[in-house]
Amino acid sequence: MAATASTAVAVGQATVPLVAGYAGARDAARIRGSLWAGMRVALCAVGVLGAVLLLFRDRVLHLFTGTPAVADQVIRLLPLVLAVVVTDALQAVAGFGLVGLKRAGPSLVSTAVWFGILAAVSVPVADEAGLPGLWAALAVANLLQAVTKTVSFRRHTGRPGVVAVAPGERGSGCGRTGMDTERTCDP
Numbered sequence: 001m002a003a004t005a006s007t008a009v010a011v012g013q014a015t016v017p018l019v020a021g022y023a024g025a026r027d028a029a030r031i032r033g034s035l036w037a038g039m040r041v042a043l044c045a046v047g048v049l050g051a052v053l054l055l056f057r058d059r060v061l062h063l064f065t066g067t068p069a070v071a072d073q074v075i076r077l078l079p080l081v082l083a084v085v086v087t088d089a090l091q092a093v094a095g096f097g098l099v100g101l102k103r104a105g106p107s108l109v110s111t112a113v114w115f116g117i118l119a120a121v122s123v124p125v126a127d128e129a130g131l132p133g134l135w136a137a138l139a140v141a142n143l144l145q146a147v148t149k150t151v152s153f154r155r156h157t158g159r160p161g162v163v164a165v166a167p168g169e170r171g172s173g174c175g176r177t178g179m180d181t182e183r184t185c186d187p
Helices: 002-024 028-055 057-061 068-100 104-156
Strands: 162-164 182-184
Touching: 002 028, 002 068, 028 057, 028 068, 028 104, 057 068, 068 104
Parallel strands: none
Antiparallel strands: 162 182
16 A cells, blocks of 8 residues: 555655646646646556555465454455545645645645544544544545645636735736735736
C-alpha cells in the first residue's frame, strides 16, 4: 500500500508547477484542468496497483504473514484499505493543487479538522466496530478532506477571469476586485 500512497503524492507534487504556472498566467481553465488531470492519473495509478493487489493477494500475502487467521483478516480488510488509499490519493492531489495556488492554509485546516475528529472518535469506533470500523472511519475522514480541499480549490479558481493570488502578490494587467486576495483579469 505504500507504493500507492507514494504514487499519489508523486502525482500531486507533479501538479504543483502546472497549477502555479497557470495561476501566474491567470488561466483558471488550465489551473482546474491540471488538478483534474492529476486526480485522474492518481486514481488510475492507485486503481491499477489496488487491482493487482486484489488479484494477486494470495501470492503477495504470504510475504507478510504465514498465519492463516491474520491472512483471513487482511483479506477481509483489503477493500476498506483500498478505499482509504483511493480517498487519500484524492485528498493529496487536491492539497497539492492548493499548494500550487500558494494556498496551503485551507489544506492544513481540512486535515486538522477531519483528522482531529477522527482522533476523537477512534476509541468509540474501535470499541463498537473494531478494525473494520477504524478503516472505514479513516476512509470517511480522507473523503471529507478531499471534498473540502476540492471545494476550496474551486473557490480560489471559480469565476472565469478571476484567479486567487497569495496575499501580497502583485500582478500586472489585472484590476482589483475590492478584496485583498482576488484580481480580475481579462478572459
